[in-house]
Amino acid sequence: MSAKPILRRCVACRQLQDRRHLWRVIRDHKDGVLLDFGMGRSAYLCPKEECLEEARRRKRLQKALRCQVPDAVLTTLNGRLSASTGESAEAN
Numbered sequence: 001m002s003a004k005p006i007l008r009r010c011v012a013c014r015q016l017q018d019r020r021h022l023w024r025v026i027r028d029h030k031d032g033v034l035l036d037f038g039m040g041r042s043a044y045l046c047p048k049e050e051c052l053e054e055a056r057r058r059k060r061l062q063k064a065l066r067c068q069v070p071d072a073v074l075t076t077l078n079g080r081l082s083a084s085t086g087e088s089a090e091a092n
């Protein structure tokens with residue numbers, strides 16, 4: 001029925017996952033580092049505290065994108081994490 005999922009690798013835990021379930025961080029060619037939408041090199045991250053923390057500590061997004069990633073990006077993702085806790089997070 002549904003189309004085959006497009007798999008992408010999380011930069012922190014290295015697991016392949018359905019792209020729709022991952023956070024996408026894009027190094028846009030003109031706007032810098034963006035979330036979700038943009039044109040350019042992309043890095044993917046599981047929407048999990050462990051992966052976010054791992055990416056932050058080991059600078060995985062910086063390495064994957066080969067550029068500086070503003071703290072604001074990680075802060076935004078962290079905010080999404082807390083926002084989803086209790087709802088969708090528990091469904092897993």
Ligand SMILES: [Zn+2]
Pocket residue numbers: 010011012013014015045046048051
């Ligand atoms: Zn992960």
